[in-house]
Amino acid sequence: MADYDFFVFLSHGLESGPGSTKIQALKSVAEEFANVRAEAIDHRSSKDPTERLTHLRQAMAAAHANPARTILAGSSMGGWVCARISEEAPVHGCFLLAPALALPKYPESRPNIRATHIQIVHGWQDDVVPPMPVIELAQSQNLPILLLPDNHRLEQSVERIAGEFRAFLMTAGLNPVNN
Numbered sequence: 001m002a003d004y005d006f007f008v009f010l011s012h013g014l015e016s017g018p019g020s021t022k023i024q025a026l027k028s029v030a031e032e033f034a035n036v037r038a039e040a041i042d043h044r045s046s047k048d049p050t051e052r053l054t055h056l057r058q059a060m061a062a063a064h065a066n067p068a069r070t071i072l073a074g075s076s077m078g079g080w081v082c083a084r085i086s087e088e089a090p091v092h093g094c095f096l097l098a099p100a101l102a103l104p105k106y107p108e109s110r111p112n113i114r115a116t117h118i119q120i121v122h123g124w125q126d127d128v129v130p131p132m133p134v135i136e137l138a139q140s141q142n143l144p145i146l147l148l149p150d151n152h153r154l155e156q157s158v159e160r161i162a163g164e165f166r167a168f169l170m171t172a173g174l175n176p177v178n179n
Helices: 019-032 049-062 077-088 133-142 155-171
Strands: 006-011 036-041 068-076 093-099 116-121 145-148
Touching: 006 049, 006 077, 019 036, 019 068, 019 155, 036 049, 049 077, 049 133, 068 077, 077 093, 116 133, 116 155, 133 145, 133 155, 145 155
Parallel strands: 006 036, 006 068, 068 093, 093 116, 116 145
Antiparallel strands: none
């Protein structure tokens, strides 16, 4: 087993996969940093949010990832999974894209997001996860949120999101390979 300074786990959305454009863009950014293991979790075997929590827990355990040296990044249901994991074991970072938070019919949809570094990115035109409840959740927990002129998939903002993730990782203390 190789030793890494940081682990980055990427969690995709309900109808997506580990090869999705956003997840792969974030993974590529994470791989620009020294001594980082980046892993895109494959949740496609289940649409059940609690099973997806188990997938991420198992991946972290298999990698021997210390939560204090772990960055979680997720989109939609994957954002919910990351937020819930951070509630259980505070992680170093949580980067959430259009996270499925504050939804009335979603299990435990208002987690207490616990990470040293947190960033929520959401689209103003999101009709899957409305922005206002997520904004209210961010406000209640005093969390940073970036609102973009985009929809739930954030497909018009992938380049911007990659840049935001790069800045987030640098702020979290990760070192770019070409530093």
